[in-house]
Amino acid sequence: MKLRGETYLKLEKYNEALTDFNKLLxxxxxDYLALELREETYQNLEKYNEALTDFNKLLxxxxxxxxxxxLRGExxxxxxKYNEALTDFNKLLKLEPNNYxxxxLRGETYFELEKYNEAxxxFMKIEPDNAMLRLH
Numbered sequence: 001m002k003l004r005g006e007t008y009l010k011l012e013k014y015n016e017a018l019t020d021f022n023k024l025l026x027x028x029x030x031d032y033l034a035l036e037l038r039e040e041t042y043q044n045l046e047k048y049n050e051a052l053t054d055f056n057k058l059l060x061x062x063x064x065x066x067x068x069x070x071l072r073g074e075x076x077x078x079x080x081k082y083n084e085a086l087t088d089f090n091k092l093l094k095l096e097p098n099n100y101x102x103x104x105l106r107g108e109t110y111f112e113l114e115k116y117n118e119a120x121x122x123f124m125k126i127e128p129d130n131a132m133l134r135l136h
Contacts, residue, residue: 001020001023001024002020002021002024002033002034002037004020005017005019005020005021005024005034005037005041006037008020009037009040009041009044012044014041014044014045015045017037017041018038018041018042018045021034021037021038021041022038025038030061032058032061032062032065035054035057035058035061036054036058036067036068038054039051039054039055039058039068039071042054043071043075048075048078048079051071051075052072052075052076055068055071055072055075056072059072064095066092066095066096066099069088069089069091069092069095070088070089070092070099070101070102070105072088073085073086073087073088073089073092073102073105073109074105076088077105077108077109077112080112082109082112082113083113085105085109086106086109086110086113089102089105089106089109090106093106100125100126103122103123103125103126104122104123104126106122107119107120107121107122107123107126110122
């Protein structure tokens, strides 16, 4: 069922994939791979609240799951939940201090919060020569 669901996901048959992942999670509610796949399916269906629910469950099971932290942070950033996004990016950067994507995303979050000094610090770590251009 997991492989079939993954195949549906690759074929962009999201509703069929969702059916398989739901069945899998009924049998094994803590199957983190099935949660990852279902959350990806929800994102493709633009069901962000459902994706957030799966991210929360996944992070209960595996709190150091960097991909889940990044993706949940991105959804929070898109949803203008800046403090929640910042929490995820900070946790991620504790696990991977040199993660450039996380630094960029945290910088963007600081920028949205009008914390320009903090944003500049993150952008400087990524592109020291272009950080000030980013703020204009």
